[in-house]
Amino acid sequence: MTYPLPMGRQFPKISIDLEKCTVPFLCKKCLQVCPEAVLHVTRVMSKEKRLEEMDPRVDGNYVLYAARRDKCTGCNLCIDVCPVDAIKIEVPEQVRVKPRVAGEQWGQQ
Amino acid sequence: MCWMCDQFGDPEYGNGVWYLNPRNYARNMYKLRAPGEGFKGAEAGLETGARSGPGIGDLLNAVEKNDYAEYHRITGFMQGRGQGSQIVPLEHADRVLELSSPIGLIACICRKGARAIDERNELEYTCMGMGVGMLKWERWPERYKGGVSFVNIDEAIEWNHEMDRRGFVHILMLFGAPFIGGFCQCDYPDCGALRNAVDFGIGSLKSHYVAVVDYDKCNGCGICAQRCQWGALKFEVTNEKANIDLFKCYGCGLCQTGCPRGAIEMKWRADVPAVAEVWT
Numbered sequence: 001m002t003y004p005l006p007m008g009r010q011f012p013k014i015s016i017d018l019e020k021c022t023v024p025f026l027c028k029k030c031l032q033v034c035p036e037a038v039l040h041v042t043r044v045m046s047k048e049k050r051l052e053e054m055d056p057r058v059d060g061n062y063v064l065y066a067a068r069r070d071k072c073t074g075c076n077l078c079i080d081v082c083p084v085d086a087i088k089i090e091v092p093e094q095v096r097v098k099p100r101v102a103g104e105q106w107g108q109q
Numbered sequence: 110m111c112w113m114c115d116q117f118g119d120p121e122y123g124n125g126v127w128y129l130n131p132r133n134y135a136r137n138m139y140k141l142r143a144p145g146e147g148f149k150g151a152e153a154g155l156e157t158g159a160r161s162g163p164g165i166g167d168l169l170n171a172v173e174k175n176d177y178a179e180y181h182r183i184t185g186f187m188q189g190r191g192q193g194s195q196i197v198p199l200e201h202a203d204r205v206l207e208l209s210s211p212i213g214l215i216a217c218i219c220r221k222g223a224r225a226i227d228e229r230n231e232l233e234y235t236c237m238g239m240g241v242g243m244l245k246w247e248r249w250p251e252r253y254k255g256g257v258s259f260v261n262i263d264e265a266i267e268w269n270h271e272m273d274r275r276g277f278v279h280i281l282m283l284f285g286a287p288f289i290g291g292f293c294q295c296d297y298p299d300c301g302a303l304r305n306a307v308d309f310g311i312g313s314l315k316s317h318y319v320a321v322v323d324y325d326k327c328n329g330c331g332i333c334a335q336r337c338q339w340g341a342l343k344f345e346v347t348n349e350k351a352n353i354d355l356f357k358c359y360g361c362g363l364c365q366t367g368c369p370r371g372a373i374e375m376k377w378r379a380d381v382p383a384v385a386e387v388w389t
Contacts, residue, residue: 005309008175028225037298040222056227067222070169071298071308 005070010092012074014038014066021086024064025056030078030087031064039078039087040067110379111314111388113195117287123204126317128197133287134208136241162186168309184311194282194293194302195314198362198375202279202292203266209239209289212265213246213257223299231258235272237265237292242284269294276336278303278361280313297338306359307339310389316360318375319384322351326372333364333373355384 024041031039041062043054054061074091113127123129163183171179206212216228217236228234238246246257277294280302284290295303306313329349333342341357342364365373379385
């Protein structure tokens with residue numbers, strides 16, 4: 001039984017400087033160090049290039065993005081390990097979650 | 110019985126479990142996909158379907174905006190587009206592999222995305238595709254991330270048992286219900302299907318079994334606790350035995366296949382009244 005996320009919760013904002021981070025698939029340091037696998041790497045969608053031409057070693061073929069930022073804890077392991085300082089994480093101030101009251105969680109304000 | 114069984118099951122085969130119904134493996138099933146938004150079929154483009162419609166990012170935005178209506182709409186869309194999945198225990202996995210053809214080993218796209226693991230040959234492949242859709246992979250190997258290695262039923266079952274030994278959960282993937290197009294070997298947090306199920310309760314149906322511990326046989330070795338991907342099984346310190354939360358248990362059967370003493374029994378979900386209809 002999975003309980004839904006608390007509505008209204010603010011998740012960390014993760015920004016990646018794509019000018020600095022050019023070959024994430026080769027470097028993959030941040031991808032492998034993240035305990036929650038927040039960061040994902042994906043192929044840039046392109047009509048012209050076929051997959052066989054999308055060499056991960058070439059700049060700009062793959063991009064890093066924060067796919068699961070709801071799970072980011074702000075532990076900064078990825079920032080410590082990044083060789084080019086491309087990742088910035090802004091964790092919003094957390095509101096103290098009140099004890100649950102029946103009905104309250106579901107948007108009755 | 111889950112709602113997939115209500116729609117696609119046949120009482121004559123496998124107690125009415127939908128994925129044991131041979132009709133769901135028919136060749137023409139590939140064309141009989143669910144119509145409508147987000148699933149136009151292979152003719153509309155090779156990557157249609159999987160990438161269309163709202164995603165997890167939109168779901169998170171809705172949570173941040175405290176917009177429950179939008180949250181509900183997105184989860185409803187994700188459940189309804191016929192691209193769900195179901196967890197199956199190992200013995201049912203063997204029977205599925207006997208029914209389906211052709212079967213091909215492929216690279217896992219989730220591990221590639223989450224951990225940048227590049228599986229380039231058949232010795233590294235950790236995912237399985239099945240059904241006539243695999244012929245498309247053979248035809249356009251350059252388009253489909255690393256090609257495909259076709260195997261026969263015995264090889265597929267042996268491979269699947271090896272994956273089970275390593276500790277992967279077996280998840281049937283639907284590509285337009287009830288067409289079964291893939292057979293994922295998942296773990297947390299790398300795999301999308303398993304992760305959506307654990308984090309948001311969407312996408313996957315639980316299996317038709319739940320795992321129950323026989324306390325007389327359990328000696329508290331803790332091997333099963335390492336194999337549970339769902340956070341359902343833990344080592345209970347008080348009485349030094351394994352403890353399974355049946356509400357969280359997805360019935361993948363990894364704890365059962367890993368137990369050296371046979372202390373875990375897979376119980377038919379419908380026989381446990383409180384969790385009989387807990388499918389997410």
